Amino acid sequence: MxxxxxxxxxxxxxxxxxxxxxxxxxxxxxxxxxxxxxxxxxxxxxxxxxxxxxxxxxxxxxxxxxxxxxxxxxxxxxxxxxxxxxxxxxxxxxxxxxxxxxxxxxxxxxxxxxxxxxxxxxxxxxxxxxxxxxxxxxxxxxxxxxxxxxxxxxxxxxxxxxxxxxxxxxxxxxxxxxxxxxxxxxxxxxxxxxxxxxxxxxxxxxxxxxxxxxxxxxxxxxxxxxxxxxxxxxESTLMEYSVGGTVRERCGSSIAGIVPSNVYRSAAGEWVQISGNGDAIFRRLMLAIGREDLASRAELATNPGRIRAAAEIDQAIQQWVGRHDAPQVVQAMREADVPASRIYSIADICADxxxxxxxxxxxxxxxxxxxxxxxxxxxxxxxxxxxxxxxxxxxxxxxxxxxxxxxxxxxxxxxxxxxxxx
Incomplete structure (x- = not known):
């Protein structure tokens, strides 16, 4: 400044x-x-x-x-x-x-x-x-x-x-x-x-x-x-309700119907947002965290299949994030071309x-x-x-x-x- x-x-x-x-x-x-x-x-x-x-x-x-x-x-x-x-x-x-x-x-x-x-x-x-x-x-x-x-x-x-x-x-x-x-x-x-x-x-x-x-x-x-x-x-909440009677509910730090996009806790207790919900991005994310098995599963190649496996995917990401500090997580995600960021306070914004x-x-x-x-x-x-x-x-x-x-x-x-x- x-x-x-x-x-x-x-x-x-x-x-x-x-x-x-x-x-x-x-x-x-x-x-x-x-x-x-x-x-x-x-x-x-x-x-x-x-x-x-x-x-x-x-x-x-x-x-x-x-x-x-x-x-x-x-x-x-x-x-x-x-x-x-x-x-x-x-x-x-x-x-x-x-x-x-x-x-x-x-x-x-x-x-x-x-x-x-x-x-x-x-x-x-x-x-x-x-x-x-x-x-x-x-x-x-x-x-x-x-x-x-x-x-x-x-x-x-x-x-x-x-x-x-x-x-x-x-x-x-x-x-x-x-x-x-x-x-x-x-x-x-x-x-x-x-x-x-x-x-x-x-x-x-x-x-x-x-x-x-x-x-x-x-x-x-x-x-x-x-x-x-x-x-x-x-967004589409009105259309979802008018056609199927669906009422979108609270889902914490994730976002309904889009997987994976969530907040994960690092080894140092910092919070990191990772958004790997694009099909190609999801594969890069899984390879970056060493989960080739999830990257290669056919049913996870598109979002509908990932929605059904959301808990499993989030658990895999959290296990990996929990072994690293936030800077390491963000750097690894950027190298893999996966959108990610620490959750910023105003102090973080001023230093960025x-x-x-x-x-x-x-x-x-x-x-x-x-x-x-x-x-x-x-x-x-x-x-x-x-x-x-x-x-x-x-x-x-x-x-x-x-x-x-x-x-x-x-x-x-x-x-x-x-x-x-x-």
Whole structure:
């Protein structure tokens, strides 16, 4: 890793694939802000609206206070709000709503992840926003979507993972369903939100719009439900149930119907994932562990036969892995061209030569000079790469700048601050 450097010098200052795209974020916590983070990483000008601090309340996105803190702010915030411009607005005030509508008139995309109906109560629903800008793409992220009997219910990522089917198939069959120690449901929804936004922009541009001014072109609503986004990743489970009544169950560290693909314990107690489920790969794996007998058995040449012998195959692999340490196992598998890896912690990721060679550990500096690492930007574009231009800013850091762009003079900005709008 390189030495800490000024965050402003990191990544392309301009020229990203989404340069010229203007995005307004009315979101908090994970799904909406993660979606806009991805857009901002590739050059979009994202303006994030947060609640102002007042009285004893800190204001701002609650994520500023989540997980590990440093100097009063979440370390997560540095990445989740990178490249965004942050302003404060009281959306319950008429003046605050007026600022939002001014922003909407010059925006291409608005991303929100409030509970359905909240923006309508504020007078900022699709009807009002589309009147202000008929070319607007409005991305709405919620637990259950904008319609249906559960539309008004709160829906967090954990609920989406549960209702979407992911939790049911995760974990050991002898124990309760497990979750990952990550907010997968929110992140999956965010990816769908970005995909939907870009598709809607493609339609808008095809009907007369463009990034640099959105003159003409048809806007629309992109309705993203966390539950449906998770369900969309459930592979063939629906087809299996609808045709044969099969309910896919938990199977621990293996994967149902694909053999061998499992986690095995080394002599030193380390965990190693080995995926030898391709027909040719299986034969190479068996030869690498000295099991020519299994490599040559005709019924194991294809996956259906290996499924019936899964326990025998896993036992053979575990016996071999258990006689070696993890580096020896991984090296032997790589020499045999068999996919394998130790189960990485974040410490392992930071030390891995592949991640380092790809620039996936970016070194930056927090406002007080403390070095901090951020994940690199993905995917990689050869001509218009994304990058980190600055870390998540302070609450209201861009109030004056953004309002000035909307035509507010210093006196008007001070009046908004005095009235508690900012």
């Amino acid at each position: 390189s030495e800490p450097s000024s965050v402003e010098s990191r990544g392309p200052a301009a020229g990203g694939a989404l340069q010229g795209l203007r995005v307004l974020e009315l979101g908090s916590l994970i799904a909406g802000p993660f979606a806009t983070r991805l857009l901002a990483e590739f050059g979009a000008d994202v303006v994030k609206v947060e609640s102002p601090a007042r009285g004893g309340e800190a204001g701002g996105d609650p994520l500023r206070g989540w997980r590990q803190m440093h100097a009063g702010t979440s370390l997560w915030w540095a990445a989740q709000a990178r490249n965004k411009r942050c302003i404060t607005l009281d959306l319950k005030s008429e003046a605050g709503r007026d600022v939002v509508l001014r922003l909407v008139r010059r925006c291409d995309v608005l991303v929100e992840n409030m509970r359905p109906g909240v923006l309508e109560k504020l007078g900022l629903g699709w009807e009002q926003l589309s009147q202000a800008n008929p070319s607007l793409v409005m991305v709405r992220i919620s637990g259950f979507g904008q319609t249906g009997p559960l539309r008004a219910q709160p829906g967090f990522g954990a609920i989406a993972e549960s209702m979407g089917g992911m939790r049911y198939v995760t974990g050991d069959p002898a124990h309760p369903p497990m979750r990952s120690n990550l907010s997968l449901g929110d992140s999956i929804a965010a990816l769908h939100a970005v995909m939907g936004a870009l598709m809607a922009l493609r339609h808008r541009d095809a009907t007369g719009g463009r990034f640099d001014g959105h003159q003409g072109g048809q806007g629309q609503v992109v309705d993203v439900a966390l539950t449906e986004s998770v369900f969309n990743l459930m 030569e592949q991640f380092r060679a790809r620039g996936m550990i970016e070194r930056h500096a927090l406002p007080d000079g403390t070095p901090v690492d951020l994940p690199g930007v993905v995917p990689r574009l050869s001509r218009t790469p994304g990058g980190t231009r600055w870390l998540g800013p302070a609450l209201g850091a861009h109030n004056e700048q953004v309002l000035a762009e909307l035509g507010f003079d210093p006196e008007a900005i001070e009046a908004l601050r005095r009235d508690g709008v900012l």
